[in-house]
Amino acid sequence: MRVLVVAAPLIGHVFPMVPLARALREAGHEVLFATAGDGLRVTGFEVRDVAPGFRFAPVAAWTMLRHPLLIRHELAGTARPRVVGHLFGAINDRMLDRFERTARQWxxxxxxxxxxxxxxxxxxxxxxxxxxxxxxxxxxxxxxxxATRMRGRPQMAAPAAVIRIAPASVARRGTHLPMRFVPYAGDRRLPDWLAEPPRRPRILVSRSTVPAPGPDRMMSRVAAAAEHVDADIVLIRPNVRRLPPHVRATDEAPIPAALAAGAAIVHHGGAGTTLSALQAGAPQLIVRGAGDRRHNAELVAARGAGLAVDERDITPTLLTRLVTDPVVASAAVEVSAEIAAMPPPEHLVEAIRQAG
Structure with a gap:
C-alpha cells in the first residue's frame, strides 16, 4: 500500500503525523510526505515540497487584511474556526496544484x-x-x-475514517478511531544538564514557533516572578535578555524529552505542547491566546490537569501552585494513564488498509 501523508506547511502540523507514518512504514507500506515551509524539517521520510518558498507570516497578514473584522476575535482567541478557515484556506490554495500533481504522479x-x-x-x-x-x-x-475556505470551494471527499488522538476526558467528546498520542520532536537532543533529574521542582517555559498577533510577554513575566518561586525555571528559545537567578535558558530542547526528565511547564497553548504535557502527566499552566490556545487552555483547566490564565495574571503564587497543587498533579497523571490506554499507532495500520 502506498500512503501519501499531507500536512499544512508548519512543523507543528507535520510532526504529529510522524508516529503513524512510521507505523505504516514499519508494517511494510510506502510512505511519502507532502508539505512545505518549516514542515520540510521532518526527517527519515521522502518529502515533497508542494508550496516552494512558502512563508507563514505574509499569508497570515494578507488574510487578516482581507478580513479585518475577525482580527479582534482572533486576538481574543474567540474566532476559531472562522479565522483559521480563511487562513488555512489560503494556505491550501497555494498547496493544491503541486500536491495534486504529486499525487497523480505517485x-x-x-x-x-x-x-x-x-x-x-x-x-x-x-x-x-x-x-x-x-x-x-x-x-x-x-x-x-x-470550516476551511479554499478558493472556489472545491469538493472535498468525506473521510473514509477519522483518527482521534485527544483523550476523551479532556476533549469532552467521544473517540472515532482512537489513537494514542505519541510525542515527536525531531532528532534534537536535550542538553545534558536538562536531561538530569531535577533536585527541586523544575518549570519549563516554552513559546510558540508561530508568532501570534501582539506582544509576547509570557517569558518575561515568568522570569520576573522567578525570584519568589522555589523552583528552577528553564526558558526554551527565550525572548528575555537578562536572566535572574534560578532561571536558565536553552536555544533548543525537545519538549517531550524535557518533560520526561521531570518538570511542569508554562506554555502558549499550542496543541503539540499541550498534548505532550498531558501524555507525560506533567502539570501545565497555559496562557490563553489567539487561535486554539484559549480552547486548549480551558479544556485542560476544566479537566483539572492544568491551569489556564491570561498573560498578565502570571504571579509567583500561581507558579508555586503549578508545582505544589496535588489535585492538579493527580489529574495530570490520570490523563496520562488514559492516553497510555489508547491504541498505539501500529494498531491503526489495518484500519487504514481497510478504509474505503
Missing part, C-alpha cells in the same frame, strides 16, 4: 491528511482514493476541515 492507495490540510480531502475526491483524516489537536477535526 499514485497513492490512501491519502492521510490532518484537519488543516484540506488539499488532502480535495485530491482524495479527484483521484477517487480513500482519505483518512488524522486529528492532531484537541479540536474537532471534521469541524476544522468543514
Amino acid at each position: 499514485r497513492p492507495d490512501r491519502i492521510v491528511y490532518e484537519p488543516l490540510a484540506a488539499a488532502g480531502a480535495v485530491v482524495a475526491a479527484r483521484l477517487g482514493v480513500p482519505g483518512i483524516l488524522q486529528e492532531t489537536s484537541l479540536f474537532d477535526g471534521p469541524a476544522l476541515l468543514a
Whole structure:
C-alpha cells in the first residue's frame, strides 16, 4: 500500500503525523510526505515540497487584511474556526496544484491528511482514493476541515475514517478511531544538564514557533516572578535578555524529552505542547491566546490537569501552585494513564488498509 501523508506547511502540523507514518512504514507500506515551509524539517521520510518558498507570516497578514473584522476575535482567541478557515484556506490554495500533481504522479492507495490540510480531502475526491483524516489537536477535526475556505470551494471527499488522538476526558467528546498520542520532536537532543533529574521542582517555559498577533510577554513575566518561586525555571528559545537567578535558558530542547526528565511547564497553548504535557502527566499552566490556545487552555483547566490564565495574571503564587497543587498533579497523571490506554499507532495500520 502506498500512503501519501499531507500536512499544512508548519512543523507543528507535520510532526504529529510522524508516529503513524512510521507505523505504516514499519508494517511494510510506502510512505511519502507532502508539505512545505518549516514542515520540510521532518526527517527519515521522502518529502515533497508542494508550496516552494512558502512563508507563514505574509499569508497570515494578507488574510487578516482581507478580513479585518475577525482580527479582534482572533486576538481574543474567540474566532476559531472562522479565522483559521480563511487562513488555512489560503494556505491550501497555494498547496493544491503541486500536491495534486504529486499525487497523480505517485499514485497513492490512501491519502492521510490532518484537519488543516484540506488539499488532502480535495485530491482524495479527484483521484477517487480513500482519505483518512488524522486529528492532531484537541479540536474537532471534521469541524476544522468543514470550516476551511479554499478558493472556489472545491469538493472535498468525506473521510473514509477519522483518527482521534485527544483523550476523551479532556476533549469532552467521544473517540472515532482512537489513537494514542505519541510525542515527536525531531532528532534534537536535550542538553545534558536538562536531561538530569531535577533536585527541586523544575518549570519549563516554552513559546510558540508561530508568532501570534501582539506582544509576547509570557517569558518575561515568568522570569520576573522567578525570584519568589522555589523552583528552577528553564526558558526554551527565550525572548528575555537578562536572566535572574534560578532561571536558565536553552536555544533548543525537545519538549517531550524535557518533560520526561521531570518538570511542569508554562506554555502558549499550542496543541503539540499541550498534548505532550498531558501524555507525560506533567502539570501545565497555559496562557490563553489567539487561535486554539484559549480552547486548549480551558479544556485542560476544566479537566483539572492544568491551569489556564491570561498573560498578565502570571504571579509567583500561581507558579508555586503549578508545582505544589496535588489535585492538579493527580489529574495530570490520570490523563496520562488514559492516553497510555489508547491504541498505539501500529494498531491503526489495518484500519487504514481497510478504509474505503
